[in-house]
Amino acid sequence: MTAGFQASLLDLDGEPGVGPLGAAVRRIPLTDGAWIDLRPGWLTGADSLFDRLSRDVPWHAERRHMYDRVVDVPRLLKFYDEDEPLPDPLLPEAMRALNEHYAGRPGAPFRTTGLCLYRDGRDSVAWHGDRIGRGAHEDTMVAIVSVGTPRPLLLRPRGGGHSLRHELGHGDLIVMGGSCQRTWDHSIPKLSRPTGPRISIQFRPRDVR
Template sequence: MALQASLFDQAEAPTLGPLTRVRRTELTDGAWVDVLPGWLTGADLLFERLVGHVPWYAERRQMYDRIVDVPRLVCFYREQVPLPDPVLDQAMAALTEHYGPELGEPFRTVGMCYYRDGHDSVAWHGDNSGRLVDNTMVAIVSLGAPRALLLRPRGGGESIRHMLGHGDLIVMGGTCQRTWEHSVPKTARPVGPRISVQFRPRGVH
């Protein structure tokens, strides 16, 4: 499906709002999430730019006796690598200014996932395969059609559902990457494409 533009976002250029309106929800075991709907206005314009200018590729992984494509397209921008749009540099700086005192370090890298339709997904996981720390943060800006991001305690339990798209921001902090998991499940419903832009500190992935 093609992206259906938001009727409520007619901005002429991608623009960030203030982060003072974020709403925090305390989870368990020292984990928390902040959510700010519509942090980025002009999100559909940025979506179209990224679709056309990011060098997307499909990761591959071993599954039993064969190699399969991961069900989404991805791209990763290491430190010092130019980002594909100036508003992403602005977003990283704003997140660092707002969360830096609590995080204790700046956001440094940007990862992106392109969910082309409801068949694309990401399984339950925590961003803890890199530098293992007790407390870290992963900030995600969602562009395009809303998709469900689910969170649940590691090892199973009742999940929490956030519908994210069209410039919404979610920040997972505290022990969230170690004690909780998140996923974007497949859906049989007809849904448009979505891009997830993830900001992380050094060594967290």
């Protein structure tokens, strides 16, 4: 179900930029060498960034094989390879800041940018790990910045188990690292209540999808 996008009352300065990382990042160890880092409200001017990306990104729909049929992917997509110009100057600024913070750590540096537009609560992504390419056998990192209406991101051990829930939106940052893509799964579930749109900005290393 669709609801209009409601800007955050905390994002009043309107000046786009990235906040500090360092001690502002909270590390949560998981199991089997996996971890996540959380930095709420990392981007300032996140609501105006949402508006620009909604307008300027050439979003497209995809269809994929699912079991014995072809189905619509329940979100809009755009992928930028490392040599492609990004659609907003705040995105390369964010990637540079992440690469400075995580320099020299396993899985760095970030090279590509993927964008997903969740138009309402009917859009979602099923349980998965980013295990195409190096993520299938190496420790990697995937950084996700959420702008727009907060949506829950769920994580659980691969194969099932108790799930963790984090509401992400309005410039929040989550980084999944260590063995997280191999040993844990994550998802954005469908919602039955009216929900506004959200854009997920994913920064990944080379050869990780």
